[in-house]
Amino acid sequence: MLKQADPTSGERAFEAQSVYWALFRGDAPFILIQRYEQAARQLDGAANPGDISAIHQLLAQRADLEAAELAGRLTGRLPLLTRKFSAMTYLAETLPDHQRFYINRRSSLAGGVMMLTWAGMLTAVKLARGLWLLRSVRRG
Amino acid sequence: MAKFIVVGSGAAGVAAALELVRRGVRPLLLDVGYTNHADLPRVHGNLYDYRRGHDSFDLHIGPDLGGLASALANEPGVAKLNAPNMAFVTRDADRLAPLEQTHFQAVQSFAAGGLGNAWGAGLYRWTENDLDNFPIALSALQPYFDVLTREVGISGQDDDLSRFFGDPAGLLPPLTLSYNARLAHDAYLKKRDALQRAGVYLGFPRVAALSRPHNGRPACDYNNLEFWQAQPYIYTPVVTLQEMISRDQIDYRPGMLVHSWQENDNAVTVQATDIHNQAPLQFTGSTLLLAAGAINTARIALQSRNDFSTRLPLLENPILQIPLILPRSIGRRLDTHAFGLVQLNLVWQSAGHGTLLQGSLIELTAPMRSEFFGRFPLSARGNLAAMRTLLPAMMMMQLYYPGSAQPPAELSLSPNGRLRIVAPPHNLDRGALAPLLAALRSLGLWTHPALIQQPPTGHAIHYAGTLPMNDDPAAYQCDPTGRLHGTRRVFVADSAGFPTLPAKNMSFGMMANAMRIAATAAGS
Ligand SMILES: Cc1cc2nc3c(=O)[nH]c(=O)nc-3n(C[C@H](O)[C@H](O)[C@H](O)COP(=O)(O)OP(=O)(O)OC[C@H]3O[C@@H](n4cnc5c(N)ncnc54)[C@H](O)[C@@H]3O)c2cc1C
Numbered sequence: 003m004l005k006q007a008d009p010t011s012g013e014r015a016f017e018a019q020s021v022y023w024a025l026f027r028g029d030a031p032f033i034l035i036q037r038y039e040q041a042a043r044q045l046d047g048a049a050n051p052g053d054i055s056a057i058h059q060l061l062a063q064r065a066d067l068e069a070a071e072l073a074g075r076l077t078g079r080l081p082l083l084t085r086k087f088s089a090m091t092y093l094a095e096t097l098p099d100h101q102r103f104y105i106n107r108r109s110s111l112a113g114g115v116m117m118l119t120w121a122g123m124l125t126a127v128k129l130a131r132g133l134w135l136l137r138s139v140r141r142g
Numbered sequence: 143m144a145k146f147i148v149v150g151s152g153a154a155g156v157a158a159a160l161e162l163v164r165r166g167v168r169p170l171l172l173d174v175g176y177t178n179h180a181d182l183p184r185v186h187g188n189l190y191d192y193r194r195g196h197d198s199f200d201l202h203i204g205p206d207l208g209g210l211a212s213a214l215a216n217e218p219g220v221a222k223l224n225a226p227n228m229a230f231v232t233r234d235a236d237r238l239a240p241l242e243q244t245h246f247q248a249v250q251s252f253a254a255g256g257l258g259n260a261w262g263a264g265l266y267r268w269t270e271n272d273l274d275n276f277p278i279a280l281s282a283l284q285p286y287f288d289v290l291t292r293e294v295g296i297s298g299q300d301d302d303l304s305r306f307f308g309d310p311a312g313l314l315p316p317l318t319l320s321y322n323a324r325l326a327h328d329a330y331l332k333k334r335d336a337l338q339r340a341g342v343y344l345g346f347p348r349v350a351a352l353s354r355p356h357n358g359r360p361a362c363d364y365n366n367l368e369f370w371q372a373q374p375y376i377y378t379p380v381v382t383l384q385e386m387i388s389r390d391q392i393d394y395r396p397g398m399l400v401h402s403w404q405e406n407d408n409a410v411t412v413q414a415t416d417i418h419n420q421a422p423l424q425f426t427g428s429t430l431l432l433a434a435g436a437i438n439t440a441r442i443a444l445q446s447r448n449d450f451s452t453r454l455p456l457l458e459n460p461i462l463q464i465p466l467i468l469p470r471s472i473g474r475r476l477d478t479h480a481f482g483l484v485q486l487n488l489v490w491q492s493a494g495h496g497t498l499l500q501g502s503l504i505e506l507t508a509p510m511r512s513e514f515f516g517r518f519p520l521s522a523r524g525n526l527a528a529m530r531t532l533l534p535a536m537m538m539m540q541l542y543y544p545g546s547a548q549p550p551a552e553l554s555l556s557p558n559g560r561l562r563i564v565a566p567p568h569n570l571d572r573g574a575l576a577p578l579l580a581a582l583r584s585l586g587l588w589t590h591p592a593l594i595q596q597p598p599t600g601h602a603i604h605y606a607g608t609l610p611m612n613d614d615p616a617a618y619q620c621d622p623t624g625r626l627h628g629t630r631r632v633f634v635a636d637s638a639g640f641p642t643l644p645a646k647n648m649s650f651g652m653m654a655n656a657m658r659i660a661a662t663a664a665g666s
Pocket of ligand 1: 155223258261650
């Protein structure tokens, strides 16, 4: 389960943990949290305050960020969250022990088809939940 | 006094200088000339082996997060230019040559070797068809194509594309195809007659990446590092530049930002600034060859006349990016030993467009997988799954349209020193692509029209036509020898002089033309 981050490490570390959890279902390595914080600072600096506030609410509610990100991306409503997911995806890809999330090293057509079917079903569930979640956040 | 002054060390400037050197002249080459100072360890061996054993943050992203630039800005960027080792290619461009752009995204380089440091290295000879509206014949370029083919080392093969890519003489054997490219190529060979009846031709690219050692440089090692660090098997203009410097054949002066020229009866004087101490400097010569890239060559021409009212045309190839899926490869292991740039080319004689269109089929093994996050209409973990299982089954086709497929942009100089570039908003007609998409399907390459993207104008990075050649030139045009109207000693050696832009990577044509112009200037 997602753990509340060390209270001294601040809001962005908690955000980093939450985004990481939504993508990889685990605890984010410390180096990744640090790098993510740097990227998130840049993103927040240029973002619209409504989007920042919407993300704060989602984090405070311990909402399903994967669902919110998907609904935001497909409806064009929360680009900041997608950028944060994207930044985390890039940063994690540079870590040796994360290669298995990105690189397929064994060939299996059946495995591939099953994986894509799972991805489609997961997406349907997350989209329904995400659309509902986005209705509940206030942007201001 | 120098006899010849060349401005710029990109593909055009280096080719012009090479021709002068061949004629026994030692030109003065003025350049801003940034080089790569990123203090990064060089990766040896395979990209994916390296990533398994090392934190690749410095290689891919860098402490300033430059590698995340497009992701953080949420703007389509050119992934290769964001790599920490490529940052020098576009360094300081906004400061040295500020632009104000509408519906255009130009990429400018002030590096030694220019944009060629990051290029895809597709170097295609031109044919008569490509010279449509040029006031010169192909025979004027042929000898220079031959010289350059030997100098550069170009891989390829005499195949169905030779009729579009010119004489295959001197080509090195083609590079080994990736697994997916091989599937598509095999399918083409089986269905070739039907495809050709539909106007579709497929074959090997002409690429400046060595399939065997050449001129002291090694052959491609298929390690997927093309996006991340300079590769000795890929030719860039720096190869020739360094050779000419080490043999003392040119007087190379980096650190010089050229502003303008003034001409009198006997000489031309170039005004420049030393970028390190801002000191103004002058250089005098008998002939000036401008090769600062089509945009900056135009800037220098406008600055030389303090002209804030003229609007010059700016040509660019519109492009479409077409993601292609090979269903047979779904779930396959990633081809970690592939050449990470263009694998195959396709030429489409499109009846609907009334012209040739050129496609480059690119392997997706070199960029980071994360480049594709969010491109699949799936949840975040669904995207990760697709990156793992679908990307090894995908290629990207970059489809080039001729410059005439959309109205030219306009370029003018503002009194505040900015260049204004205004392009009309323009959408290519994707409906007309149906026959091409059907042909691709028959090759086992599937896509959906909704997945096709048109990047902003400027993303082909083929800028041209700002000072076009004309038999009867007017102001801001050149005569067929490249001499700028109203001058006696100023020649335009880069693609600024192109009156039109074919649907083809333009650099090889530009290099041959730069040599032709240098030869004429040296003879006159
Ligand atoms: C990612 C990428 C992929 C590409 N792939 C291909 C491909 O496969 N095939 C292809 O044909 N083309 C490709 N291109 C395009 C190709 O790189 C350019 O068209 C070509 O390099 C342009 O060369 P140039 O000499 O005209 O200008 P540039 O490369 O822009 O060089 C300009 C030179 O002039 C100097 N300069 C500029 N202004 C001044 C000034 N005021 N004072 C002093 N010096 C100045 C700069 O320092 C630089 O040395 C690609 C480009 C990129 C970025």
